[in-house]
Amino acid sequence: MPPTRTDSQLSESYIQDAFHSYLKSSLTQAKAERLLDADVLSSAEGDLMITGPALCLYFAALRCTTNPPSVPLPRHNKNSQPMELSYDNCPQAFVSFLRVWSSTVPAIQALAPEYQHDLARMICNLEPLITPLQPSLNGIAADLRAVAIEISQRRSFQDRYASDLQAALDSGTTPTAPSPKRAAFVPPPMGTHGARRNTPTSIFPRSHLLSSPPPGSSASSGFPPRSPSPQPTILAHNSPAIEFIRETLYASLADALDQQPALRSLLKTDPPRAYFASVAFAVLEVATSSMTPDGAVIGVLGEKLTLEKCPPELRPFMAELAAIGRAARELQEEDDTIAMKHAARGQEIPPTRMDRVRLMLEQGVGYAQGRRDNEEGRRSVEGRAVSFTNRINALSLGMTRLKAFRERQDDVFKVLAGIGA
Structure with missing residues (x-):
């Protein structure tokens, strides 16, 4: 359904739908880039609740094209107008998330591609490939993971995360050869x-x-x-x-x-x-x-x-x-x-x-x-x-x-x- 507004704000449910749409694609991309494998995606480990949302925030920062930073939202259909999540329309419950995320965008986009990849690896608890470590990566990763932790504590996220993980597990499979792995996450x-x-x-x-x-x-x-x-x-x-x-x-x-x-x-x-x-x-x-x-x-x-x-x-x-x-x-x-x-x-x-x-x-x-x-x-x-x-x-x-x-x-x-x- 199309987004609804309260005054100038988008509804929380619309932003949640958009986030989970991006989360599925972010987990799928991380699987394709071998940042996360099927065993990790199917596990019920607590840190997986942090890694997924943090990756989503990271990929959103790479896609951002505005100043101040805003998040391009998925279109409802091919005829709908492009829409972005900004301070003007962000639901109050998510303003602090947007504020912290937007502070990381310039720093992420200023990184050389190899350091951006190392940042993604750090988010996934993998060792960076470049030595010595770029010092700013620690702070950026900490901020992204901090927002991800708060997202993971929301019931609306917990109820849908298993299906997001399963979508990533099923990526690259066919109906006749489905993924043998099942997401074990339980709210x-x-x-x-x-x-x-x-x-x-x-x-x-x-x-x-x-x-x-x-x-x-x-x-x-x-x-x-x-x-x-x-x-x-x-x-x-x-x-x-x-x-x-x-x-x-x-x-x-x-x-x-x-x-x-x-x-x-x-x-x-x-x-x-x-x-x-x-x-x-x-x-x-x-x-x-x-x-x-x-x-x-x-x-x-x-x-x-x-x-x-x-x-x-x-x-x-x-x-x-x-x-x-x-x-x-x-x-x-x-x-x-x-x-x-x-x-x-x-x-x-x-x-x-x-x-x-x-x-x-x-x-x-x-x-x-x-x-x-x-x-x-x-x-x-x-x-x-x-x-x-x-x-x-x-x-x-x-x-x-x-x-x-x-x-x-x-x-x-x-x-x-x-x-x-």
């Missing part, structure tokens, strides 16, 4: 099950799990320790490692809601997005408060899970959780150094990168772009705050795609809704 639960205010919170214990921070943890490096008031949990001492990790993260969700009040409002308007944001805060909390120097997690029941005890398929998640903790400490130390320098000069202490990370987790990368306009010169070429935020979001998306997390998401949605009511 998370809706979280709309009439949760009551008195939803039992024993499913979702508060995260004061430790009587003291683990030795050598980040509690001595600027991050506050948890309060010593252990709570009961459904987790048994002999539970599998994935359940241990899941319950440790889920037990931190209540603190995330306490510390980030805006998440409560988001629970009412966009429960899936609120869920992902809450899990991302829980990842940051556990990484900075419950990790030991050797990469073990001290979690529910005061139990310790070491990397050696972790099944091989979960070790990458554990290793990344520990790496996020180390990166957070580095950012905190750098923020402290910057603050001391400004204080010594009698200057106002600027917002820290960790402040911006938390605001991006809560409000999205559009917040960072808005701040960027007022803080010219403060953002490094690599966009470290955006990259670090992406790293947290990517891990939370990847973990929530695991079967053990999906099994409990429905219950957690109910409790989240009860808390936000």
Whole structure:
């Protein structure tokens, strides 16, 4: 159907249809260029939720011919007038996406073709071919992936992504020789099950799990320790490692809601997005408060899970959780150094990168772009705050795609809704 407008704005549904049309062609092109193979496209890995939309944004930037940048939209039919998505007609829900994307267009188009190809490879988690690395690629890739993460948290995207992936898998096949691969992507639960205010919170214990921070943890490096008031949990001492990790993260969700009040409002308007944001805060909390120097997690029941005890398929998640903790400490130390320098000069202490990370987790990368306009010169070429935020979001998306997390998401949605009511 042709696009509909509210005043001068295009409808959200029309933009969604256009995006998924381009997403199918972008995934198909990436498959043809061997940036993504059939095994990756058919997998249910969390990072695939980021890669697809980021590629779509990348190809849209290459196609852009306007200044300021706008997105050419598919024609309804051959007789319809060409139309472009711009600030004049963009639905309010997508303005922050358009703003961040448009800031990357000049930089992408200014790259030599070989660097553009390396950027596409980085988006797909492949090593760049040109050495040394073009420094600006990190920042561009971080921004595209940040917008892609926010897109992937929208229910309208989740419900249609499997068909987009299947369209790419089916490309180049015939009805008599269809693709043997099927897209395994399954959206998370809706979280709309009439949760009551008195939803039992024993499913979702508060995260004061430790009587003291683990030795050598980040509690001595600027991050506050948890309060010593252990709570009961459904987790048994002999539970599998994935359940241990899941319950440790889920037990931190209540603190995330306490510390980030805006998440409560988001629970009412966009429960899936609120869920992902809450899990991302829980990842940051556990990484900075419950990790030991050797990469073990001290979690529910005061139990310790070491990397050696972790099944091989979960070790990458554990290793990344520990790496996020180390990166957070580095950012905190750098923020402290910057603050001391400004204080010594009698200057106002600027917002820290960790402040911006938390605001991006809560409000999205559009917040960072808005701040960027007022803080010219403060953002490094690599966009470290955006990259670090992406790293947290990517891990939370990847973990929530695991079967053990999906099994409990429905219950957690109910409790989240009860808390936000």
